[in-house]
Amino acid sequence: MTVIQGARVDTEEEILGLYRAHLSKGRATLAELFGSHMEVESSGAWLTTSDGERFLNAGGYGVFIMGARHPLVMEEVERQLHTHPTATRILLEPTVARAAEALVSVMPEGLDRVHFALSGAEAVETGLKLARAGGRRRIVSMLGGYHGKTLGALSATAKEVYQAPFRPLVPDVRHLPFGDAEALEAELRAHPGEVCVILEPVQGGGGVIIPPPGYLGRVAELVRAYDGFLVLDEVQTGFGRLGEWWGADAEGVVPDVLLTGKALGGGVLPVSAAVATREAFRPFDKDPYVHTATFSGQPLLMAAVQGAVRAVKEERLVSRARDLGAVLLSCPGLRPGPAARRPPGPPAGPFRTARPGRRPRGGRRRRTRPGHLGRRPRRRGARLCRRRARHRGGAAPGAAGEPRLGVPAAAADAAAQHARRADRHRVRGHRPQPGGGHRLRVRRERHRHRPRPPRPRPLRHRRHGRQRGDDHPAGDGRIRQDGRPVAARRRPGHRLPALRRRP
Structure with missing residues (x-):
């Protein structure tokens, strides 16, 4: 220091x-x-x-x-910080109730039960536990998806590099191609009433992958037809990121559980939530202590949630995100x-290398690994x-x-x-x-580099490296039978291979 x-x-x-x-x-x-x-x-x-x-x-x-340190979020957080930042978890606390009300007000209709957590992975665990409590023991997630690194969320994340050190993971997990509704239908048909489907409306960790139009609606239709359980992971895509409050809104989908986080804390504090239908939330209604956490719903975090919802509404950030997306997509890069x-x-990343086998300008030829x-x-x-x-x-x-x-x-x-x-x-x-x-x-x-036309390469004597004219006695030794000349690059001491004259 x-x-x-x-x-x-x-x-x-x-x-x-x-x-x-x-x-x-x-x-x-x-x-x-x-x-x-x-x-x-x-x-x-x-x-x-x-x-x-x-x-x-x-x-x-x-x-x-909404950026960092948004004034409306900071105002709510500072007020709560100077009055009652942490609750006892024994008595009723009004801030968490108001935060749940604010969050439900912007949810798809039918999602009105809220469980708050700290991270997106904890929200995923909540959704998977609700599915298991409802009898859906099999999990189907999508290749390229990302749901977190806690044990249950990691099992649903089809990333071998993350999973390998921690096997065995949660059993009965299947990963299907993202955007393939037929593969999902086959899996649901094979196990009716047993499958929990978890996916992102747009995959973030996989490279911002957008599914085919109508895919999300088709997934919801299949899950209902085969008595499944649908969890939409909108930790990254929610809160206006896609130009709608939620990715589910674009196709009118109402899942059993919708997960949110990241932007939910207003860029100030870490907070996430699992918002469920009344039917899906029934196991938590029966026993309020079956799934709890000490810092779930703490007043300081709930103040940030209220400020974040208020900021998105008052500044029309959903429509502004839609307009900004159109501007960004107009840029060719x-x-x-x-x-x-x-x-x-x-x-095809944002950077590009020189083509293999070409000599870097001003240096000698070197073979290197990709990305060296x-x-x-x-x-x-x-x-x-x-x-x-x-x-x-x-x-x-x-x-x-x-x-x-x-x-x-x-x-x-x-x-x-x-x-x-x-x-x-x-x-x-x-x-x-x-x-x-x-x-x-x-x-x-x-x-950008433009290819240059190849330079002519003069014919060389195989011994002395000197150019000979067409009238030289040995000139025919440099012409093949098919009429093509034998060429060599201009390099001191370079020799042509010995040629046998054909009769």
């Missing part, structure tokens, strides 16, 4: 040391690779680092739909769900990430290899202006290529 103008300032080296000593060595190494930037302040759509740089905050995995449209294979950053990976990686973040805003890469842009709708005008400017200065670089790649190259879009 250093002192600058009388104030104590944490240095990057000190924070990295604390990460290695008390948190995660791997996380510290990853941070050092990308420049060791420390975020120290956030306001609205902008994030400030310790070195004074400002970035458009497109990260947070969907938390900042930004597109929805690229992983949904391209065939399986290496992801050269001799100074930390410096080069930090420079690339900083440049990308300046042009496109700070964002977290998805599983499909492309950054997910979670742009705050509360700052739609500034975000749209930044997106247009970013599109004019797009950064190109890394994309894995079959057979290896080369060092990353960053070029502006208007300076």
